[in-house]
Amino acid sequence: QLIDDFLDLSRLALGRVKFQFKNDDLIKIIDEIKSSLDEFAKRNNAKINIVGPKELIFKMDLLRINQTITNLVKNAIDAMKGKGQLSLRLIEDQKVVKIEISDTGKGIPKSKFKKVFETGYTSKKRGWGLGLSFAKRIIEEYHNGNIKVLKSDLGKGTTFGIKLRKV
Numbered sequence: 001q002l003i004d005d006f007l008d009l010s011r012l013a014l015g016r017v018k019f020q021f022k023n024d025d026l027i028k029i030i031d032e033i034k035s036s037l038d039e040f041a042k043r044n045n046a047k048i049n050i051v052g053p054k055e056l057i058f059k060m061d062l063l064r065i066n067q068t069i070t071n072l073v074k075n076a077i078d079a080m081k082g083k084g085q086l087s088l089r090l091i092e093d094q095k096v097v098k099i100e101i102s103d104t105g106k107g108i109p110k111s112k113f114k115k116v117f118e119t120g121y122t123s124k125k126r127g128w129g130l131g132l133s134f135a136k137r138i139i140e141e142y143h144n145g146n147i148k149v150l151k152s153d154l155g156k157g158t159t160f161g162i163k164l165r166k167v
Contacts, residue, residue: 019061019142026056026065026097030088033070040074045083048073052090058097058166064138068147071131072101072160078124079105079158099162100150107154116149139164 034048041048069088076086084104091098108116108123115121117136122129139147145164152158 019064021059021061023057023059024062026058026060026090026099027052027054029062029066030069030090033066033073034088037070037073037077041077041086044077044080046077046080047085049085049087050090051087053092056090056092056097058164060143060164061138064142068135068138068162069099069101071135075131076101076103076105076158076160079103079107081106084157095166097164097166099164100159101162102157102159104157107156108149108152108158109154110152113149113152117147 030050030052034050037048073086073088080086080103086104087100087102089098089100089102091100112121112123116123117132118129119133120129121132136147139145139162143164145162147160147162150159150161
């Protein structure tokens with residue numbers, strides 16, 4: 001999947017593929033992600049909770065937003081190493097949609113808050129360090145939004161935040 005994502009972004013950068021922005025329901029996407037990752041979460045003794053409105057419709061590229069949130073959720077489950085709580089909190093106002101993904105994992109040192117988004121950076125024994133750099137590009141370059149580590153406490157967990165402007 002990661003290789004497919006990388007190829008997609010390469011094609012986008014070369015102008016060979018276009019993002020497909022359309023009005024869609026973010027809650028529907030989140031529910032699909034939760035359903036597809038529930039088994040992975042259960043195998044890792046993690047629980048996924050979703051807090052937010054029943055419907056959240058705005059213009060986005062459904063596939064790329066799905067890839068981004070899926071990556072963040074998988075990373076959060078990995079960070080919890082066998083047990084914990086993962087929370088997706090969705091907030092909407094007239095101009096923006098905010099997504100907060102919080103885990104009870106190992107945390108990230110403050111000095112690494114920006115570095116985690118660099119291509120090749122990883123704290124895992126396996127992995128290429130591409131997932132968060134893809135997420136940053138999808139959110140910031142193609143959706144004109146923002147993604148960052150909102151807070152993190154070593155040994156207690158991390159919260160990533162995504163802010164998307166409604167078009």
